[in-house]
Amino acid sequence: MITAIDDYAKNWSKRAGYHVSNLEEWSETVKVIISNKITNLQHRNFGPCHKILEDPHIKTYLTEVQSKYVLFPADKAGNNIIFVCKYYYIRTLMEELGINSGMNLNSTYINQVNTVDELIQTHATTLADEFDIKLQQREKNLPQIYWIPKLHETPYKARFIAGSRSCTTTRLSKLITECLKLVRSHCTAYCRTIRERTGVNSMRIINNSLDVIRVLEEKQLSLTHVSTWDFSTLYTSLPHAQLKNQLHDLLERVFHTKGKSFIATNSFHTFWTTDRMSMRYTYFSCRELCLAIDFLIDNIYVRFGNSVFRQVIGIPMGTNSAPLLADLFLHTFEYDFMVKTMKQDITKATQFSNTFRYIDDLFSINNVDFGNYISAIYPSELQLTATST
Numbered sequence: 001m002i003t004a005i006d007d008y009a010k011n012w013s014k015r016a017g018y019h020v021s022n023l024e025e026w027s028e029t030v031k032v033i034i035s036n037k038i039t040n041l042q043h044r045n046f047g048p049c050h051k052i053l054e055d056p057h058i059k060t061y062l063t064e065v066q067s068k069y070v071l072f073p074a075d076k077a078g079n080n081i082i083f084v085c086k087y088y089y090i091r092t093l094m095e096e097l098g099i100n101s102g103m104n105l106n107s108t109y110i111n112q113v114n115t116v117d118e119l120i121q122t123h124a125t126t127l128a129d130e131f132d133i134k135l136q137q138r139e140k141n142l143p144q145i146y147w148i149p150k151l152h153e154t155p156y157k158a159r160f161i162a163g164s165r166s167c168t169t170t171r172l173s174k175l176i177t178e179c180l181k182l183v184r185s186h187c188t189a190y191c192r193t194i195r196e197r198t199g200v201n202s203m204r205i206i207n208n209s210l211d212v213i214r215v216l217e218e219k220q221l222s223l224t225h226v227s228t229w230d231f232s233t234l235y236t237s238l239p240h241a242q243l244k245n246q247l248h249d250l251l252e253r254v255f256h257t258k259g260k261s262f263i264a265t266n267s268f269h270t271f272w273t274t275d276r277m278s279m280r281y282t283y284f285s286c287r288e289l290c291l292a293i294d295f296l297i298d299n300i301y302v303r304f305g306n307s308v309f310r311q312v313i314g315i316p317m318g319t320n321s322a323p324l325l326a327d328l329f330l331h332t333f334e335y336d337f338m339v340k341t342m343k344q345d346i347t348k349a350t351q352f353s354n355t356f357r358y359i360d361d362l363f364s365i366n367n368v369d370f371g372n373y374i375s376a377i378y379p380s381e382l383q384l385t386a387t388s389t
Helices: 002-016 020-042 056-068 086-097 116-131 170-198 209-219 240-258 286-298 322-344 346-351 370-377
Strands: 069-073 081-085 109-111 144-150 157-163 226-232 262-265 270-273 282-284 301-304 307-311 355-358 361-365 383-386
Touching (some): 086 109, 116 170, 170 240, 170 286, 170 322, 240 286
Antiparallel strands (some): 226 361, 355 361
16 A cells, blocks of 8 residues: 555646655555554454344334435535535525426526427437437436535525536547547647747636745745635536637637647547547547537437426536536636737736636736736626635
């Protein structure tokens, strides 16, 4: 186990581009914790395990609890369970879907006339014909919508999720995810070149907080002003037409800059290539990747009881590629703003160089004017709210 910790630290450091010494304190702490636990366990006598969940009385009580409540893991609070009244849980779902006395009042979702089986068959045919994806039996399913409470917010809110672990679009979504990771890597490298030549950072996307710490250390910045921001309901606010247009433009630019015809991907490796050279990979040209993204966005369905709804605004959490779609959508506006600002006022562009974003959370350093430029950067459909005090 000790060797495994060292190996993990080396592999992570290599992938993330950090020296392994950055994880030295973490590694030693974990080793001490493991050693202490092993020592404690060596001196304990373990008798036969009593399987409490097989106790008839426990089963009876649990059955009664399940008849009245829905149990959830707490969002952003590991090892905590939340009990939600079933009536309230169902009512919240109905309000989200706009169901009220048989009327659909929420423009985000449209109640479908087609049955689940009809939609699955349509998906199966299109996926096979257009993307060479033949659905397995376990994939012939549409996502079930559910929600979990966000108790860390005031007032409490609900996080709605589409259970897309195994449904008609799961495999295509995973392929799109791998392709978009490669596209994002190219954007990061391209923006790094711009930064080296101009001193202006036009890439706000970060992988974790260590990216911010590294910039602070490299630039030796003294913090005079810090502000944090959050995109309210980012996923459910993305306008479909604009989302597709922005991603199309980005992909066309990236494919052109890269000078490659295809992205090849499978479960183990994704790379740029000039031809379809192996049957082991799925290949996407720029046009094919755009069509795949369009199909995914245009075919967002969720089930609620016997009803099926199509989501026509935003993309649901639970969709494999949702974080990357949202990430790159925001990047297109951020990049365009920085390029435009560099041409007009390089000093102003430099002022925005120390702004970082992790999906829907944004962190701005030493830029008191950031809040005044939000409407000039992002589309009006998205609401960016200050979270710093």
